[in-house]
Amino acid sequence: MPPAAAEPLTPERILETTEEVLRRFGPTKATVVDVARALGVSHGSVYRHFPSKAALREAVTDRWLAKSVVRLDEIASAAGGSAPSKLEAWLEALFEAKRHKAGDDPELFATYTVLLAESSGVVDQHLNQLIDQLGRIIAEGVEAGSLSAPDVPAAARAVFDATGRFHDPQYAAEWLKPTITTEFEAVTALVIRGLRA
Amino acid sequence: MPPAAAEPLTPERILETTEEVLRRFGPTKATVVDVARALGVSHGSVYRHFPSKAALREAVTDRWLAKSVVRLDEIASAAGGSAPSKLEAWLEALFEAKRHKAGDDPELFATYTVLLAESSGVVDQHLNQLIDQLGRIIAEGVEAGSLSAPDVPAAARAVFDATGRFHDPQYAAEWLKPTITTEFEAVTALVIRGLRA
The missing domain is CATH 1.10.10.60 (Homeodomain-like)
Structure with a gap:
């Protein structure tokens, strides 16, 4: 350069x-x-x-995390489409984004894994953004009568936790397994069925 | 000694x-x-x-993993009780067993975490035993009409994957958080609802 x-x-x-x-x-x-x-x-x-050096590292981590949020926000905010299919598309896009980040440039992914460990505030904010997006989709489904959730933020958090295997970077090595797509689809179907009205 | x-x-x-x-x-x-x-x-x-030293280490790891399997097998094999409540009791017992192992003797838990990493065959066998037990509960529920699963082994695997946050030792640090029980209950409820007929 x-x-x-x-x-x-x-x-x-x-x-x-x-x-x-x-x-x-x-x-x-x-x-x-x-x-x-x-x-x-x-x-x-x-x-x-x-x-400071810490501020610069936090900002670059934030920028990296923010990249996938934009695409996911588009799905969550799209007009039309049923909430269950939006939920499926959103979970698929999240898995795809994480999988690409890990697979396309493993060195940079490893670098950011180190940075994530030192910027817990930035990570928490990122996770909360994602859970908020899930909450918006679920709330829409509850209003339309396609989903049922007595406590929307808790349901959003539960969906996020239940699909952790497919977005938590701790599992990056598993994402290379040939069975991972089948496993992802099974968990996603189970979770969406669990929310259906 | x-x-x-x-x-x-x-x-x-x-x-x-x-x-x-x-x-x-x-x-x-x-x-x-x-x-x-x-x-x-x-x-x-x-x-x-x-x-060999490796055989001894594998055997001691196997023994440690087997301890929690006995109690879980009792729940899976118990006569009577509905499948959904059995499923809940089984997931609760698994989480309790793992949490106790991690919390009561953290040094020994850390030791076994090292051993687990070198005995992937023993670990895979253990996980398959647990998923088989889940499969037996789900099959019982399908037969009784309380649960619905077109592919029982796949459903068992999906339940196991969706609850990973509460049994995968990678998450041991999270098990100390005050919110963990609420999170566990939300995921468990979501997953069981996803299987209901």
Whole structure:
């Protein structure tokens, strides 16, 4: 990556470069100075946007997690379609997103696994966003009469917990097994059936 | 533990002592010689029952896993009682057993976590036993008309996967959270509802 100080130094450019630097040096060795050097700027310029190394690492983790949330939010917010089929599409999209992140670039996935462990606040916020989206789909189904849930947030949380095998990065190695799709479909069908009115 | 060579050297006595030795020295340091010394016998006497260190470690892991299976098998095999309430009792007993193992003796639990990672055959057999028990409960419910499952083994597997958060040792740290019982009950209720006829 050649230095390119002529472009304006936006937070997005810093985060993109941080990801590159993390990939290249690994999460234990990468420093803010490495990021600044790759951008062709002083480390002071980086600190102007991110006040500490921890803040920069949190921001890059947040950005990585946010990528899959956008697509999932589109499914949760789509007008039309029954809640049960939305729920199925949402769970499928979540599994696909996680599986791609793990499979397409295993090194970067391993790097982010290290970052996730140190940014529990960012992770909790991400998980809450996902559970909120599930809650919106379930609430819609309850209103339309296709789903039944006396306590929508609790039901959303239960669906998320019951499908953990297919989104918790702890299980990334299992996602390569040839039987995983069958297992995913069986759990998803069971869970959706459990919510039907 | 004083040497007590006078008692007959049964496999059960060797395994009991092996567990003690593992607890004391840790899974990386414990040797067959340590076990023999604690029993006051030659290591040849131990090898007469267990042909290798690996075989001894597998046998002690198997014994540890088998302890919870007996109680669960009693629930699965009990005459009378509806299948849905049996299913609930079985999932509760599994969670309780795992939680106790993790909480009552965390050092021994950590030791066995290391042993489990090296004995994938023993672990797979254990998981299959548990899934078989679930299958028997579900089959009973299908026959009685209280549960519905077109493919009983697949349904048993799905129930096991959906409740992984409450029996997979990867989640042991979560089992200490004050909200875990509520989360367990929500997932269990969802899964059982998903199987109801």
